[in-house]
Structures are given as structure tokens and as C-alpha cells.
Amino acid sequence: MIRRPLTALIRPGEPPPGLRDYEAADGYAAVRGTLKDLQPGDVIDRVKEAGLRGRGGAGFQTAMKWGFVPQGEDAPRRKYLVCNADEMEPGTFKDRYLMEGNPHQLIEGMILAAFAIGAEVAYIFLRDEYPLAAKRLRAALAEARDGGHLGKDIHGSGFNLDIHLHISAGRYICGEETALLNALEGKRAVPRAKPPFPPVAGLWGKPTIVNNVETLCYVPHILRHGAEWFRGLGKGRDGGTKLYGASGRVRHPGIWELPMGTTMREIIEDHAGGMREGYRLRGVIPGGASTDFLVPEEHMDLPMDFESVQKAGSRLGTGTMIILDDKTCPVGMLRNLQLFFSRESCGWCTPCRDGIPWIEKTLAAIEAGDGREEDIALLHAHTRLLGPGRTFCAFAPGAMEPLQSALRYFEDDFRRHITEHRCPYANGR
Amino acid sequence: MLSDSERKAIEAELPLYERRRSLCIEALKIVQEHRGWVSDEAVADIAEFLEMGADEVDSVATFYNRIHRRETGRHVIYLCDSVSCWVMGCDRARDRLREKLGIGFGETTPDGRFTLLPIACLGACDRAPALMVGDELYGPLDPGKAEEPLENHE
Ligand SMILES: Cc1cc2nc3c(=O)[nH]c(=O)nc-3n(C[C@H](O)[C@H](O)[C@H](O)COP(=O)(O)O)c2cc1C
Ligand code: SF4
Numbered sequence: 001m002i003r004r005p006l007t008a009l010i011r012p013g014e015p016p017p018g019l020r021d022y023e024a025a026d027g028y029a030a031v032r033g034t035l036k037d038l039q040p041g042d043v044i045d046r047v048k049e050a051g052l053r054g055r056g057g058a059g060f061q062t063a064m065k066w067g068f069v070p071q072g073e074d075a076p077r078r079k080y081l082v083c084n085a086d087e088m089e090p091g092t093f094k095d096r097y098l099m100e101g102n103p104h105q106l107i108e109g110m111i112l113a114a115f116a117i118g119a120e121v122a123y124i125f126l127r128d129e130y131p132l133a134a135k136r137l138r139a140a141l142a143e144a145r146d147g148g149h150l151g152k153d154i155h156g157s158g159f160n161l162d163i164h165l166h167i168s169a170g171r172y173i174c175g176e177e178t179a180l181l182n183a184l185e186g187k188r189a190v191p192r193a194k195p196p197f198p199p200v201a202g203l204w205g206k207p208t209i210v211n212n213v214e215t216l217c218y219v220p221h222i223l224r225h226g227a228e229w230f231r232g233l234g235k236g237r238d239g240g241t242k243l244y245g246a247s248g249r250v251r252h253p254g255i256w257e258l259p260m261g262t263t264m265r266e267i268i269e270d271h272a273g274g275m276r277e278g279y280r281l282r283g284v285i286p287g288g289a290s291t292d293f294l295v296p297e298e299h300m301d302l303p304m305d306f307e308s309v310q311k312a313g314s315r316l317g318t319g320t321m322i323i324l325d326d327k328t329c330p331v332g333m334l335r336n337l338q339l340f341f342s343r344e345s346c347g348w349c350t351p352c353r354d355g356i357p358w359i360e361k362t363l364a365a366i367e368a369g370d371g372r373e374e375d376i377a378l379l380h381a382h383t384r385l386l387g388p389g390r391t392f393c394a395f396a397p398g399a400m401e402p403l404q405s406a407l408r409y410f411e412d413d414f415r416r417h418i419t420e421h422r423c424p425y426a427n428g429r
Numbered sequence: 430m431l432s433d434s435e436r437k438a439i440e441a442e443l444p445l446y447e448r449r450r451s452l453c454i455e456a457l458k459i460v461q462e463h464r465g466w467v468s469d470e471a472v473a474d475i476a477e478f479l480e481m482g483a484d485e486v487d488s489v490a491t492f493y494n495r496i497h498r499r500e501t502g503r504h505v506i507y508l509c510d511s512v513s514c515w516v517m518g519c520d521r522a523r524d525r526l527r528e529k530l531g532i533g534f535g536e537t538t539p540d541g542r543f544t545l546l547p548i549a550c551l552g553a554c555d556r557a558p559a560l561m562v563g564d565e566l567y568g569p570l571d572p573g574k575a576e577e578p579l580e581n582h583e
Binding site: 087088089090093095096128129130131132164166167168169170171172183184186187188189203204245248249253254255285289320323325328332333336337339340343344 | 445446447448450451452453454455457458488489492493494495496507510511512513515516517548549550551552553554555556557561564
């Protein structure tokens with residue numbers, strides 16, 4: 001039984017499988033079978049049965065999202081599929097691994113997803129800083145066209161599809177799906193008001209599905225091996241495997257495909273090799289910069305699946321952990337995170353545009369030993385003022401997640417900076 | 430005026446998008462590739478070609494990290510300063526580059542060889558600290574020798 005479907009053909013450091021190798025490993029078999037024998041609704045049903053949840057950060061049910069696309073005679077004929085390959089979330093490097101390692105897998109997933117929703121044009125929205133992924137995707141797209149997997153009347157099914165590679169000009173907010181659509185339309189990447197949601201009115205006003213790279217890569221495997229197989233791969237309620245990663249002062253930073261629900265301990269100790277000599281684990285940001293800290297005292301045996309992490313007060317997010325060690329200043333780390341968010345805010349709404357720079361300056365003052373007692377209350381207040389529902393998009397609440405949890409878990413560190421008028425870690429790094 | 434090769438490159442993208450003005454970002458990237466950066470004149474050229482206002486094109490140009498509205502050196506060094514690279518010492522790498530090149534973020538060496546810019550997470554967190562020059566990614570850097578990869582870029 002296949003246990004590591006997403007990475008089975010990936011050989012880091014080597015060129016990705018070409019069309020022949022990919023086909024020899026049953027690649028595009030799902031496309032051939034599906035387009036000929038199944039209806040679009042059947043594809044949605046199978047993905048629904050599997051319970052596939054989006055790997056872009058929010059964990060939304062993929063089949064449910066696809067089901068929102070209006071179908072039938074009265075629906076707009078033109079529909080779009082967009083692969084979100086923006087991957088700019090700090091600490092996240094999993095989609096790069098999939099695209100560089102096996103571009104055909106993504107293309108096959110996109111063909112199946114486009115078929116399911118009835119899209120004849122699809123885009124890959126790729127960040128500019130991934131030139132190797134771009135090169136490999138371009139080559140794979142050309143091969144897929146030559147091999148008859150893309151273009152008109154694919155495998156005699158009557159279904160047409162073109163996939164275009166769009167390279168972004170760079171800005172973190174482009175990853176937010178409605179901002180991404182504006183970027184694809186050539187505009188400033190400011191998020192759109194919702195509703196309407198993209199499945200109803202998206203790219204150029206047409207029904208549009210935006211899915212993450214990892215989500216789309218899973219679709220061929222679900223169609224090939226079935227829903228039951230998929231559910232059996234996970235350890236908890238969520239099925240499948242997940243690409244987990246770890247960076248920071250662990251012995252072996254990297255990416256591993258593991259059963260969904262693998263514990264934090266297993267990921268950090270067995271796969272990342274534990275902490276480097278001389279460093280102790282202090283905290284973990286579990287899924288990219290905009291998720292709440294978890295701490296080893298409470299969470300080492302936490303299964304890293306959507307529900308368990310949420311119950312623990314954080315989010316699985318992208319599944320790539322950022323490790324805080326005992327010689328790194330948590331206040332400095334927070335300051336770095338907020339500097340990122342203040343720079344990348346799209347500037348559309350005031351709390352985010354003005355609030356995050358204020359937070360960053362306050363943190364910088366505390367870090368430098370110039371903080372005041374009341375600054376802590378001010379930071380707490382901002383986590384509320386920029387929390388869910390107060391801003392135009394999920395960027396600002398995301399920025400508040402590591403801050404609110406750091407204020408809880410590392411409160412002593414904040415206080416020591418203020419009472420001692422210096423950074424207690426200044427000589428440690 | 431856009432050059433012939435600029436115009437051709439932009440027109441080749443036209444069938445990929447529903448509207449002409451959707452080419453704005455592509456056009457900015459193409460012109461930047463040809464001219465090294467995007468001057469006021471380049472903005473006006475693109476605006477004319479896409480039948481947009483120059484201010485509109487500029488509002489797009491100034492939004493994106495990778496579009497340069499100022500002249501840069503021959504090579505732009507993008508030093509990742511996001512969280513994983515920060516934990517692994519990107520501040521020391523930045524200080525080292527300042528010491529060796531005499532420039533900070535946003536500045537260009539007097540000989541026009543390098544411009545130094547910070548960049549949001551390069552997605553190379555397993556190779557932190559990392560930097561990028563052209564299409565080349567370097568990491569993990571020894572922050573105390575952060576200038577070493579630059580030898581490859583004359
Ligand atoms: C600020 C912000 C940045 C985001 N960046 C990304 C990204 O880089 N890649 C991604 O797949 N999703 C990103 N998302 C989530 C997308 O909006 C969207 O939910 C996702 O692409 C849906 O794909 P999925 O259902 O397959 O998970 C981001 C969301 C926000 C609010
Ligand atoms: S929350 Fe921030 S990123 Fe989102 S729309 Fe408002 S200003 Fe833009």
C-alpha cells in the first residue's frame with residue numbers, strides 16, 4: 001500500500017520525473033480514467049468522501065468549495081481554476097518541495113480539479129522567487145501538452161484545458177485568495193469584499209476556485225486509490241498525509257510527508273533530529289508565521305491535525321513549524337514577525353496599516369530596554385483591535401496570533417526587558 | 430516608446446488574460462527585464478500601450494516588491510530577513526554585508542555592482558540564513574562570511 005503518495009517520486013537534489021517516468025509510475029492514469037469514465041460530479045463526490053481539507057492554511061473542505069461553483073444551463077460558461085503557489089508565509093517551504101520535486105503531479109491534480117468544476121482555463125500563481133519551480137513547471141506543462149494531457153479534447157473526452165503559469169511580482173498578501181485574483185487581473189493585490197466569494201464571482205467576475213499546491217497534488221491519488229485508502233492514511237479524524245516541516249535550531253531542518261495527526265514530538269525529535277547541541281526547545285509556531293505559539297511543556301504529544309491543534313489554541317496552518325530555542329529572545333522574534341507584517345500589509349484598512357507598525361515600534365522599544373510597564377497592556381489591546389472581524393481580511397488577525405500567544409507564554413520575558421531595561425538575551429546569540 | 434522586443438514580449442502574453450489592462454504586471458516585469466528598472470518614462474510607455482493612466486500603472490508598480498522604481502546595481506542581493514532566517518542569524522549576515530560592501534538595505538555600491546534589499550521569506554527555511562542573487566539561492570550562509578556567494582556575480 002502506498003503510504004507517502006505526495007513524495008513517492010520526489011528525489012531531493014535530482015531532477016524531477018519527466019513525463020515518461022511519471023507515466024511509468026501510473027501518472028496521468030487518474031486523468032485517463034476519470035475524463036473517460038466519470039462525470040464531474042463523481043470527482044467531487046470522491047473527494048468529498050475522502051474528506052480532503054485544504055492545505056493552504058485554513059483547512060476548508062475541498063469538495064464543499066468545489067460544490068459552490070454554479071453549474072447547469074444558467075451558470076456562466078467560463079470558469080477558472082487557480083493554483084495558489086504564492087507560498088510567502090514565513091517559515092513555509094512545502095509547496096516549493098512539491099513543485100520542484102514532481103511538477104507533473106500538480107498538473108495532473110489541476111486537470112482533475114478543473115474537470116470537476118468545469119474550468120477550461122487554469123492558472124498557476126507562482127511567486128517570483130521560485131525560478132527553479134518555474135523552470136520545471138514550464139517544462140512539465142510543455143510535456144503534458146505534447147502528451148495530450150492538456151489542450152483540446154483531452155483523451156477524446158471532449159474536455160479542454162489550458163494551464164498558464166503566472167509569475168507574481170511579489171507581495172505576501174497575494175496569497176490571500178481574493179488579493180491573488182486582483183493580482184492576476186494586473187491590479188494592486190488588495191483583498192476584495194466578500195461575499196461574493198470567488199467560487200461564485202472570482203477572476204474577471206467568473207466562478208473561480210483557488211486551491212493550494214498541496215491540496216491539488218492530492219487529487220490524483222484520491223481518484224486512483226479511493227476515499228477509504230485516503231482516510232486510512234491519517235492518524236486522527238483528518239485523512240491523508242501532510243507535509244510537515246521544521247526550521248530553526250533543530251539538528252536537521254527539513255520537510256517530511258507523514259500521516260496527518262503525527263505528534264509534535266515525533267516531528268521534532270524523530271524527523272528534525274531534536275534540538276542542536278546546547279539549545280533547548282522553548283516554543284513552536286506550528287504552521288507558518290500567522291499561527292499561535294505552542295510550548296513543549298503542554299504540547300509535545302499533540303497530534304498535528306486541524307482539530308487537535310485548534311483545540312490547543314493554535315492552528316495547523318501550513319504545517320511547517322518554526323522553532324524558538326532558549327537562547328533566542330522571544331521579544332526579538334515577535335518584533336521580527338511584526339516587522340514582516342507591517343511591511344507586507346496591503347494598507348487598505350486602518351487598523352492593520354497603522355496598528356501593526358505601532359506594535360512593531362513598541363516591541364522594538366521593549367527589546368532595546370526602553371519599554372514601559374503600560375506597553376504590555378497596549379500590546380494586549382492591539383491583539384483585540386486587530387482580531388477577527390475588525391479588519392478587511394484575515395491578514396491582521398493572523399499577525400496577532402503569534403503575538404497574543406507570546407504574551408501569554410513568554411510574559412516573563414516581556415517583563416524582564418522592561419524592569420531590567422535591557423534584553424536579557426543580548427549576549428546569548 | 431516601448432521597443433519592438435518589449436512590445437512583442439508583452440503581446441505574446443495577451444491571449445493568456447481576459448483584458449488588456451490585466452497585462453500591467455507582466456508588462457512591468459518585461460520592461461524591467463529589458464531596462465533594468467522601471468523609470469517614470471517606462472511607466473508612461475506601458476500606460477500608453479495598455480491604454481491606462483500613468484498613475485494607475487504607477488500604483489501597481491509601487492505595490493510589488495520585485496518591481497524596482499529606482500535604478501539598481503547590476504545584481505540585486507535579496508537577503509531573507511523573515512523569522513527562520515532571523516533566528517539563524519540574518520542580522521549578522523546583514524551587518525557583515527554592510528561591512529564588506531559599505532551598503533545597507535536599499536543602497537547600491539558606488540561601482541554599481543550590487544544593490545542590497547531585504548526580502549520576505551524565500552521559502553528556504555531549511556537552508557537559513559539564505560539569500561538570493563539573480564536565480565541563485567544560497568544557504569545556509571555562514572553569517573560571518575555572508576559575502577562569499579557574491580564572488581559568483583561580477
Ligand atoms: C494573508 C494570507 C496569505 C495567504 N497565503 C497563502 C499562500 O501563500 N498559499 C496558499 O495556498 N494559501 C494562502 N492563503 C490562504 C488562501 O486565501 C486560500 O484560503 C487557500 O489558497 C485556499 O486553498 P485550499 O482550500 O486548498 O487550502 C493565505 C491567506 C491569507 C489571509
Ligand atoms: S487586514 Fe491588512 S492586509 Fe488585509 S485588507 Fe486590511 S490592510 Fe490589507
